[in-house]
Amino acid sequence: MTSFTLTPEVLRHPDSYKWTLYPQEVLPLWVADMDFAPAPSIVAALKDRLEHGLGYHLLRGDPDLTRLLGARLEQQGVPPLPEGGMRFLPGVVPGLYAAVLGLTAPGDDVLSFTPIYPPFLSAIRDHGRTARTVPLLQGELGWDIDWAALEQAVTPATRLLMLCHPHNPTGRVWTREELAGLAAFALRHRLWVVSDELHADLSFQGPHTPFVTISPELEQRTLTVTGPCKAYNTAGLGIGAMYSHNLALLDRVTQASAGVMGHPSAMSVTMWRAALQDDGAWLAAVLDQLRQNRDRVTAWAATVPLLRYSPPEATYLAWLDLTRHPRAADMQAFLLSEAKVALNDGPPFGDGYQGFVRLNFATSPEILEEALTRIGRALAQE
Missing domain, CATH: 3.40.640.10 (Type I PLP-dependent aspartate aminotransferase-like (Major domain))
Structure with missing residues (x-):
C-alpha cells in the first residue's frame, strides 16, 4: 500500500523534473507523473x-x-x-x-x-x-x-x-x-x-x-x-x-x-x-485516491465562474477550459505568476486551445487542495 501523505519538502528532491523546474514557492501540477511512491513489490524487485x-x-x-x-x-x-x-x-x-x-x-x-x-x-x-x-x-x-x-x-x-x-x-x-x-x-x-x-x-x-x-x-x-x-x-x-x-x-x-x-x-x-x-492492492489504492482527487476537482470546478470542465473518465489529468476568462490569452503564465501553480499550457495540445490548461491531480489531497485554493483565488482577482 502507498501513503498519500506527501509534502513539497519530501517531493522536491533533485532528481524530480516535475518538482525542480519551477521555484520552490510553485506547486507543480503539470507533467504526467504521480507524486506517489511506487508499489513496494516494484521497489523490492529492483x-x-x-x-x-x-x-x-x-x-x-x-x-x-x-x-x-x-x-x-x-x-x-x-x-x-x-x-x-x-x-x-x-x-x-x-x-x-x-x-x-x-x-x-x-x-x-x-x-x-x-x-x-x-x-x-x-x-x-x-x-x-x-x-x-x-x-x-x-x-x-x-x-x-x-x-x-x-x-x-x-x-x-x-x-x-x-x-x-x-x-x-x-x-x-x-x-x-x-x-x-x-x-x-x-x-x-x-x-x-x-x-x-x-x-x-x-x-x-x-x-x-x-x-x-x-x-x-x-x-x-x-x-x-x-x-x-x-x-x-x-x-x-x-x-x-x-x-x-x-x-x-x-x-x-x-x-x-x-x-x-x-x-x-x-x-x-x-x-x-x-x-x-503485483497483487493489485497498490494500484487499487491509487485508483481510489485518484477518484477522490478527481471528485474534489469536479466539486471545486463547479464553484469557479467562467470555467468549463468535464470530469475525466480515466487518467489523473483534468482539462480545464478557461477561454472565457479575461486572462485566457496568457492563462498558464497568469496562474504561474499569480497563483504559483504550474499547469500545462493548452496550445501544445493543438490549434485553438489557448486558454485551456491541463492539471495533474495525482498528488496528495493536501497539496491538491492548496493548489485549487490558489487557482480559485487568482481567477477571482480578474
Missing part, C-alpha cells in the same frame, strides 16, 4: 535485480515479460498474439514516432483528434507528414467525436489514424460503440491505426476495451502501443511495447526505426515484470 549485476539483459525481448504482458492483454480480451507479435520499446513516444515512419511516407496525411498529447503532433510533423486534426466536440456532458468532421478530414493522401485511448488530455474513455465507429471508418478508408493505450489501467469506468478487440479485420490494420509508466508511476524507467497480430506491420515499423530506437534497460524490464505480478 533492489533484488541490483544483486544480480547490471550486464546486458535479454535485448531481443524478455520471455517472462512477454508471457506476463501477453496474459494481461488476453485478460482484456485481446486474441492471442502470434510469435513475434510483441516488440519492446524504450517508451511509448518512440513507438508513436516509429509508427509514423513505418506506416506513412513524407507528404502523407495522418489523422488525429485534438486536443491531443503533444508528441502525437510532433511525431507527424517532425518527419514531414501532414497532420489532419479533427477537434473533439465539447458539450455539456463532455467531449465527443465529431463524426462529420472526421469524414471531411480524410484525403486521398491519408494513411494513418492515431488514436489515444483512454484520451489525453480530456480523460475520455471511448465507448465500445465509439470504437466500433472508428473501426468501421478505418476499414472503409483503408487506414492503418496506431492506438496509444498507455493509460488503460487508470480507467474509472471499469475494464479497459482494447481497440484491437473490436473486429478481426481490425487486427490486421492496427498497431497498439502501451507501457507501465502511467499506472505504476515509473516514468524514470523508460519502457513500452508495441503489439499487433500483423507481423508484416510490425516489421515495417521496426525496420523504419532500426538502429536508432534503442532498447529498454534491464531495470525497466524488471520493473514491468514486477508490476504485472
Whole structure:
C-alpha cells in the first residue's frame, strides 16, 4: 500500500523534473507523473535485480515479460498474439514516432483528434507528414467525436489514424460503440491505426476495451502501443511495447526505426515484470485516491465562474477550459505568476486551445487542495 501523505519538502528532491523546474514557492501540477511512491513489490524487485549485476539483459525481448504482458492483454480480451507479435520499446513516444515512419511516407496525411498529447503532433510533423486534426466536440456532458468532421478530414493522401485511448488530455474513455465507429471508418478508408493505450489501467469506468478487440479485420490494420509508466508511476524507467497480430506491420515499423530506437534497460524490464505480478492492492489504492482527487476537482470546478470542465473518465489529468476568462490569452503564465501553480499550457495540445490548461491531480489531497485554493483565488482577482 502507498501513503498519500506527501509534502513539497519530501517531493522536491533533485532528481524530480516535475518538482525542480519551477521555484520552490510553485506547486507543480503539470507533467504526467504521480507524486506517489511506487508499489513496494516494484521497489523490492529492483533492489533484488541490483544483486544480480547490471550486464546486458535479454535485448531481443524478455520471455517472462512477454508471457506476463501477453496474459494481461488476453485478460482484456485481446486474441492471442502470434510469435513475434510483441516488440519492446524504450517508451511509448518512440513507438508513436516509429509508427509514423513505418506506416506513412513524407507528404502523407495522418489523422488525429485534438486536443491531443503533444508528441502525437510532433511525431507527424517532425518527419514531414501532414497532420489532419479533427477537434473533439465539447458539450455539456463532455467531449465527443465529431463524426462529420472526421469524414471531411480524410484525403486521398491519408494513411494513418492515431488514436489515444483512454484520451489525453480530456480523460475520455471511448465507448465500445465509439470504437466500433472508428473501426468501421478505418476499414472503409483503408487506414492503418496506431492506438496509444498507455493509460488503460487508470480507467474509472471499469475494464479497459482494447481497440484491437473490436473486429478481426481490425487486427490486421492496427498497431497498439502501451507501457507501465502511467499506472505504476515509473516514468524514470523508460519502457513500452508495441503489439499487433500483423507481423508484416510490425516489421515495417521496426525496420523504419532500426538502429536508432534503442532498447529498454534491464531495470525497466524488471520493473514491468514486477508490476504485472503485483497483487493489485497498490494500484487499487491509487485508483481510489485518484477518484477522490478527481471528485474534489469536479466539486471545486463547479464553484469557479467562467470555467468549463468535464470530469475525466480515466487518467489523473483534468482539462480545464478557461477561454472565457479575461486572462485566457496568457492563462498558464497568469496562474504561474499569480497563483504559483504550474499547469500545462493548452496550445501544445493543438490549434485553438489557448486558454485551456491541463492539471495533474495525482498528488496528495493536501497539496491538491492548496493548489485549487490558489487557482480559485487568482481567477477571482480578474
